[in-house]
Amino acid sequence: xxxxxxxxxxxxxxxxxxxxxxxxxxxxxxxxxxxxxxxxxxxxxxxxxxxxxxxxxxxxxxxxxxxxxxxxxxxxxxxxxxxxxxxxxxxxxxxxxxxxx
Numbered sequence: 027x028x029x030x031x032x033x034x035x036x037x038x039x040x041x042x043x044x045x046x047x048x049x050x051x052x053x054x055x056x057x058x059x060x061x062x063x064x065x066x067x068x069x070x071x072x073x074x075x076x077x078x079x080x081x082x083x084x085x086x087x088x089x090x091x092x093x094x095x096x097x098x099x100x101x102x103x104x105x106x107x108x109x110x111x112x113x114x115x116x117x118x119x120x121x122x123x124x125x126x127x
Contacts (some may be wrong), residue, residue, distance in 0.1 A: 059082070
């Protein structure tokens with residue numbers, strides 16, 4: 027069966043003259059050049075979509091971070107006590123001076 031397929035493919039292959047090859051290359055080049063305009067617009071569109079999705083993800087991540095920080099403060103009042111104790115201890119410690127030349 028494979029031999030039959032290969033024979034059909036060989037029969038379909040046609041020798042092209044140099045002029046025909048040049049004409050096909052020109053058509054192919056023209057096709058690609060015409061599509062570059064459309065592909066450039068598509069690239070710009072896809073780039074903008076990517077930027078939008080990245081910014082949405084960053085915003086969502088920031089919102090989640092804020093929500094978690096707020097929730098942890100609401101649940102654990104001892105954190106505010108610890109902060110107050112720390113600030114009080116820092117106020118009682120004498121300020122260190124830097125060496126001056």
